[in-house]
Amino acid sequence: MGRARRGLLGLALLGGVLLVAGCGSSSKNADDLAKGKQQFTNLCGGCHMLQDAGTKGTTGPNLDDAFGAARDAGFHPNGMKQLVEQWIQMAQPPMPRNLVSGQDAANIAAYIASVAGTSGQSQVRPTPTPPDPQARPVKFHM
Numbered sequence: 001m002g003r004a005r006r007g008l009l010g011l012a013l014l015g016g017v018l019l020v021a022g023c024g025s026s027s028k029n030a031d032d033l034a035k036g037k038q039q040f041t042n043l044c045g046g047c048h049m050l051q052d053a054g055t056k057g058t059t060g061p062n063l064d065d066a067f068g069a070a071r072d073a074g075f076h077p078n079g080m081k082q083l084v085e086q087w088i089q090m091a092q093p094p095m096p097r098n099l100v101s102g103q104d105a106a107n108i109a110a111y112i113a114s115v116a117g118t119s120g121q122s123q124v125r126p127t128p129t130p131p132d133p134q135a136r137p138v139k140f141h142m
């Protein structure tokens with residue numbers, strides 16, 4: 001039975017990879033945020049407090065405080081995401097520059113922008129779970 005299933009799993013995985021490479025749908029977004037949360041917890045949480053992630057680092061600023069004010073002032077999440085991405089590249093010591101880059105940096109930044117200063121009401125889960133069965137990205141065009 002294990003053997004018969006492996007073929008199907010392979011196909012499902014391939015479908016997922018193609019989708020990620022091919023287009024950005026909104027279902028991908030929830031996965032990205034979950035990944036960003038996980039990476040934030042691993043890489044950034046040691047220095048930064050962020051309520052949604054449950055991290056308690058105090059070397060760097062509390063990011064709920066840092067972005068809560070911006071959010072209250074009507075700052076758009078996209079703007080915050082860009083700010084965080086810039087910070088990751090241009091960080092000042094002791095925060096190391098370029099801890100992450102590319103898609104990982106984008107995921108972390110999007111995650112922070114979506115939760116910082118929201119007093120822990122976000123829906124973002126620590127591990128990627130299929131958020132919405134209808135959005136499940138297995139589609140084959142033949």
Ligand code: HEC
Pocket residue numbers: 040043044045046047048059060061066083084087088092093094095096099100108
């Ligand atoms: C070694 C500890 C350390 C790690 C790891 C770290 N940071 Fe920082 N971070 C800092 C410190 C310290 C500052 C404040 C630097 C300053 O103001 O000059 C900072 C500042 C920031 C700021 C700006 C906050 C503000 O109030 O302006 C953001 C955003 C940020 N970090 C995000 C991140 C992200 C995202 C990660 C993970 C990829 C991360 N940090 C990892 C220590 C760290």
